[in-house]
Amino acid sequence: MxxxxxxxxxxxxxxxxxxxxxxxxxxxxxxxxxxxxxxxxxxxxxxxxxxxxxxxxxxxxxxxxxxxxxxxxxxxxxxxxxxxxxxxxxxxxxxxxxxxxxxxxxxxxxxxxxxxxxxxxxxxxxxxxxxxxxxxxxxxxxxxxxxxxxxxxxxxxxxxxxxxxxxxxxxxxxxxxxxxxxxxxxxxxxxxxxxxxxxxxxxxxxxxxxxxxxxxxxxxxxxxxxxxxxxxxxxxxxxxxxxxxxxxxxxxxxxxxxxxxxxGAPVYAEILGWGQASDGYNMAIAEPDGRGLATAMHRALAAAGVAPADIGYVNAHATSTPAGDRSEIRAIHTVFTAAGARPAVSSTKALTGHGLSMASVLETGFCALALRDGFTPGQAHLVDPDPESAGLNLPRTTLPSAPDYVLKNSSGFGGSNVALVLRRWTA
Amino acid sequence: MSGDHPISEKLRGTLRGFPEATIQDCAAFQATGDPAAFERAVLGLVHHHLSPKPPKPLATYPRSTALVAELGLDSITMVELVFIFEDLFAAKLPQEELLQVVTIDDLLNLLRRHLPAPPPA
CATH class of the missing domain: 3.40.47.10 (Thiolase/Chalcone synthase)
Incomplete structure (x- = not known):
């Protein structure tokens, strides 16, 4: 305090x-x-x-x-x-x-x-x-x-x-x-x-x-x-x-x-809150409906005092595996589509590959750059969207403006899920 | 620095990143058993492990100089040196004798006691 x-x-x-x-x-x-x-x-x-x-x-x-x-x-x-x-x-x-x-x-x-x-x-x-x-x-x-x-x-x-x-x-x-x-x-x-x-x-x-x-x-x-x-x-x-x-x-x-x-340090973004929840499901496979991740996102939004409709961009965990991405799609539908919200969604792992335990800090850094510099990373390499992603906003190109609020997802083996909520910095 | 002696691949591998002069001294000692090359090699190996580096060449320090108290060698770095010595000199250095080493002289004497017999002249 x-x-x-x-x-x-x-x-x-x-x-x-x-x-x-x-x-x-x-x-x-x-x-x-x-x-x-x-x-x-x-x-x-x-x-x-x-x-x-x-x-x-x-x-x-x-x-x-x-x-x-x-x-x-x-x-x-x-x-x-x-x-x-x-x-x-x-x-x-x-x-x-x-x-x-x-x-x-x-x-x-x-x-x-x-x-x-x-x-x-x-x-x-x-x-x-x-x-x-x-x-x-x-x-x-x-x-x-x-x-x-x-x-x-x-x-x-x-x-x-x-x-x-x-x-x-x-x-x-x-x-x-x-x-x-x-x-x-x-x-x-x-x-x-x-x-x-x-x-x-x-x-x-x-x-x-x-x-x-x-x-x-x-x-x-x-x-x-x-x-x-x-x-x-x-x-x-x-x-x-x-x-x-x-x-x-x-x-x-x-x-x-x-x-x-x-x-006088540079401020990239504010971290408003975070949430976590576990799948309790499998040592390596994400729970198919993404319930743990959805709970983590709900908890992060509650901690941040932000509604789903406020979020302008979701930096997804999606690693490009068939099962993992599908689970996250369902989790995003649960939190956002069901609430009538349609934030831009992309996984920057299309560009970097998956950095394992480094991935979250790397991608939170990307979100910080996007918020400071005023852009929203698009979904690279997306040609034929997974049918389950219908209804999600997956921009194929980078958008020239930054959202006010960003949600960053992360998931790990054993079903550990974490979501962070960031805000564009205003003193 | 000693003259040209063949440097084995194993020696090069053990001393990756070391100054060429120290590698030459080690090769010279391995080839000839020359006591002067031995001392230069040991002092070169110790010098390479010191941080910060002493202001003068180690050979100019009295042999009574304390490795820890005066040259700043810490115990983990001493273990690194022992790892290298054992590899280079095919010696096994007993822990109880290592604990008695305080000065440069102590270290040289410990190594001399445990070196294999020098090659025939």
Whole structure:
């Protein structure tokens, strides 16, 4: 609570991106406006013909080696051995995204270390690096244990590495709800700030793009087998056949409006509220009618004090899987169509691919850019809409104006659903 | 820096990212068992792990210089060094003896005690 006894307003006041559609906010905003995708041929098993042929690739980086001395990244970022030694590939991306956020939000080393700044992160860890380290351990019968084998590979590696480097002394923890992880992180960050426990919380999501992190989803037939980068990820289209994997990192600053204003930080959008609900249905498949997601959206709208008709844009979770997209379509009908509301709906995963635990912070960042810059991302790659989407407003091109209110959906394995409500910023 | 000695693929792999001079010193010691190359190699390996780097070359410091208290080596970095030493020198360094290491000299002596016999001259 602030001194007047009112809850502080919460805003997004800094962004950073290392993504398949751009390695900074300017490039990302341009890709969103022009619906320029970042999907490209990707050789998961060089020299072998395999089912999955494309991914949302990160340009300007090479992190294929398990040894950081062989990594390459843009010259504008300078990191020494003492930073790199305990990072997985996606850790490098996370550091770069956070460097962008710090500059964007005008955060000083003193503010980062003042105890009023927290850090909430999510990644699946690095099964790629873990496999290397554990193989060496097994092959040596316990004799060779890489000193950084644990901290560079397990879920939580982003916290372990980022918090000490930036001397972050506020609330630091990680979130594990698969593809809803960073939506949970943003929601709970809002709560921390509203409760007066923190002034600002940095959200960082990142993932490796590797055989181990990405191709492994093919084991449950979740990935698109379509070899065409221009159509492999096509949420809501009748021809969709699975998601396209991506990696990289996204960083977003959640902050009290007063704290951001005091520093003259850029304000992209206000976060009005959030809601969550679980399907209680299946470890991997979304509940067919999207009841959990619909409940999460209803709770987010109630928390925000906003009616369905107020929402101008829904940034969908839709990953381009047949069952998942259908479930979300039904959830959107339940919340919006049934209330006579017809917001624009699109899934930007058509452009990026699916960033797993990073996806929510990446896409909330997209919504923040759209609200600040005045546009609404269209639904790329939609040619033949799923018949169940009849009645939904799926604009095929980017709209030249921003809505007043945005709802962002996220869903993860086990049926975890989160919705966030954002508003165009007015002081 | 030592003269030209063949550098094995394994040595290159272990020392990815290290200065070329240190790699050469390690190769020279592996080929000849030369005590001077050994010391240069060890000091080069330690220097590479220090952050921030000391203002002067490590060889100019007294051998009584404390690794932790004066050079800022922390315990996890010491474990990284041990990981490298064990790989390079095919030695197994007992934990109880490692805990006794305080100075540069202590480290050199510990390694000397556990090095395999030098190659025949």
């Amino acid at each position: 602030n001194p007047a006894g009112r809850q502080p307003r919460v805003v997004i006041s800094g962004l950073g991106f290392i993504s398949s559609i751009g390695n900074d906010a300017t490039e990302v905003a341009r890709s969103l406006r022009e619906l320029r995708h970042g999907i490209a041929p990707f050789d998961f098993f060089p020299g072998h013909e395999v089912d999955i042929k494309v991914a949302g690739t990160i340009k300007g980086f090479d992190t294929r080696s398990s040894h950081h001395a062989e990594w390459r990244w843009p010259e504008r970022y300078a990191f020494g051995r003492e930073v790199l030694r305990s990072l997985p590939p996606h850790g490098l991306h996370a550091f770069c995204a956070l460097e962008q956020l710090i500059a964007d939000a005008k955060l000083t080393p003193e503010l980062l270390a003042d105890g009023e700044t927290g850090l909430f992160t999510a990644s699946a860890g690095s099964p790629f690096l873990q496999r290397e380290r554990l193989n060496a351990l097994h092959e040596s019968h316990g004799g060779r244990m890489h000193p950084m084998g644990v901290v560079s590979t397990i879920a939580g590696t982003l916290n372990f590495n980022l918090a000490p480097h930036y001397r972050i002394r506020g609330a630091v923890c990680g979130f594990v709800s698969a593809c809803a992880s960073t939506a949970h992180a943003i929601g709970y960050a809002c709560d921390e700030i509203r409760l007066g426990r923190q002034q600002r919380i940095v959200i960082v999501g990142a993932e490796d793009l590797t055989v181990e992190s990405t191709y492994s989803f093919h084991s449950m037939r979740a990935l698109s087998r379509n070899p065409d980068p221009a159509t492999a990820s096509r949420p809501f289209d009748r021809g969709r056949d699975g998601f396209v994997g991506t990696g990289g990192a996204a960083a977003l600053l959640v902050e009290s409006a007063a704290s951001a204003a005091a520093r």
